[in-house]
Amino acid sequence: MFENLSDKLQRSFKNLRGQGAITDENISDAMREIRLALLESDVNLDVATNLVEQIRAKAMGSQIATALSPSEQIVKIVHDELVALLGKDIAKFKTASQPPSVILMAGLQGSGKTTTSGKLAAWLKKGGHRPMLVSVDVYRPAAREQLAIVARSINASLYEGKLIDGEAATDSVLRLAKEAKRDAANFGCDILIVDTAGRLGIDQVLMDEMARLKALLNPSEILFVADAMTGQDAVKSAKAFNDLLTITGAVLTKMDGDARGGAALSIRQITGAPIKFIGTGEKPDAFEPFHPDRIVSRIMGMGDIATLLERAEEKLDRGKAESFAKKALSGDGFSLEDFREQLRQIKKLGSMKSIMKMLPSVGPFAGMAQAAENVDEKQFGRVEAIINSMTNKERRNSDIINGPRRKRIAAGSGTTVQEVNNLLRQHAQMSKMFKTMGGGGGMKQQQRLMAQMQQQKQKFGR
Known part of the structure; x- marks a missing residue:
């Protein structure tokens, strides 16, 4: 993005x-x-x-x-x-004094409300909340079933309810919402996320229904979900919903795609409502609070080290990381088993492209954003396949991997001998680098790097 x-x-x-x-x-x-x-x-x-x-x-x-x-x-x-x-500060998340707090999800059809509702529930669970989900979309075929699948995937509570034959659609919507709020209170859920119906465009029926839901539920938050790929159409829709409902915030989805960023810069100014979250992928955890200063740093080429560190702290095994660092820097060796484990740890952070784009485009990191465009993510799978095709003895001591062994490993991993050779060469170079750093030779280089990053922060008042 x-x-x-x-x-x-x-x-x-x-x-x-x-x-x-x-x-x-x-x-x-x-x-x-x-x-x-x-x-x-x-x-x-x-x-x-x-x-x-x-x-x-x-x-x-x-x-x-x-x-x-x-x-x-x-x-x-x-x-x-x-x-x-x-907005200089991260938007606060409002809750009701008497639970459950209701979050009303608004937006057009196809903007990603259902998926976002599940992601929001998963994010709230990590924060110690007990969310319940309910779909009041009685119009779109299988809409309520879709939310049920999402709820099961994140192990979140769901109020399913039943549709009554002959009941008017709007009456069904209001009844389901009312019953869900009652059940959330009865089962000790402190937040109720209401996934509403959408339309292909703004129409009076949709807006009237949303107004009645707001009056019934008295929501703490009304989040407008916008597809960032739609650009100015998302801004126009946000304004229409805000004029009627007074939205409390926006969620931008598909920010990992070819979104040009204009919607993010426009929605707050047009509606006065802050962007509270962004969706950055399909998985439930591809969802993060919107930090204005970090987003601007990305736009300005200063990177987003803070988000990268938060992601690492959340995803990576601290014990394994410390054990690896101690082993590598002590000169005890950096085996191919260690190499494979580090690849698996890195994959938890997301794609290599997304990681590289969080690095600043200054100093030693200059050109990283451009290099990210040429990263072949499939290569990491091939590297792991090569290491998996080795014996335990070969992974611990790569020096014994001779010509015949290289041919066997290539055949077992579905790769070529040249790819096996490349991996072994890269591993040797990394081993040499760690030995140098462990002996203190890399200390001055690390200090220069930190000094350069600090200098950039001082220039821009960070």
């Missing part, structure tokens, strides 16, 4: 490099390119225009830090204005 906007902003910043000072001429060129970058990334026209004018006013003002170059000044201003646009 945001790659298109990030690339275009970086290009506009480059044009200011080498300039001795910010002038009307070079700032006009930069603002024109920034405005074009925003519009091409599907940012709302009014939002883009206002943002550019604010950047221009601050760039020509007297509050500029003279220690920064013109390009760095503009980068800092754009960073600060984007954070202000998205």
Whole structure:
């Protein structure tokens, strides 16, 4: 996500490099390119225009830090204005004083409400809550069955209820919602997530039904679920729902796809409601709170180390990581078994492409975002297959893997001898690197890396 906007902003910043000072001429060129970058990334026209004018006013003002170059000044201003646009703080999640707190999920058909409802329930469970799910979509075939499957996959409570023959659709919707709230209270569930019906477009029947649900349930949260791939259509829909319901927040789905990021930058400004969560994949755990400052850091090419560290803390086995680090840096050796285990740990963090894009595009990490585009994720599967085809003795001591053994391993893993050779060469290089670091030779390099990252943070007031 945001790659298109990030690339275009970086290009506009480059044009200011080498300039001795910010002038009307070079700032006009930069603002024109920034405005074009925003519009091409599907940012709302009014939002883009206002943002550019604010950047221009601050760039020509007297509050500029003279220690920064013109390009760095503009980068800092754009960073600060984007954070202000998205909201400086992570949005708070509201709960009712008397449980269960009701979360009403709103949005058009196909935006991902049902999947998002399940992801939200899984996220709440990790936080110690006891959510219950209910679908009041009595219109779309198998909609309620779909939510039941999602609930089972995350082991969450579900109120299924029954449809009554001859009962009007709206009456069924209201009855199911009322019964679900009662059951949530009876079974000690502190949160009720209501998956509502959607339409292909805004219509009066849908909006009337949503208004009646709001009046009946008095929800603590009304979350508008928007498909980030739809760009400005998502913004228009958000405004329509907000005008009627006064939404408390938005959830952007499919942010792992080719979303251009414009919806994220526009929805808060147009509706006044913060973006609270983003969906980044199909799995239940591909769901995270929206951190405005971290998202802006990604857009600006500064990476998102904080999210990467949080993901590592959640997914990785700390005991195994510490054991591996101690073994590798002590000079005791880095076996192919260790290599395989590290690959499995890395896979828990997500795709290599997503990991590399969280690294800053400065200093030693420069070019990582571009390199991420060329990563072959299937290669990791082939590497693991090669190691799995070895004997325990070979995995512990790769030096014994001679020509005949390499042919056998290649045949057993469905790969080529050349791929086996490449793996063994990479393993040897990594072993050598760990020995160097363990002996203290890599300490100065690590200190330089930390100093560079700290310098970047100081420049942009992080």
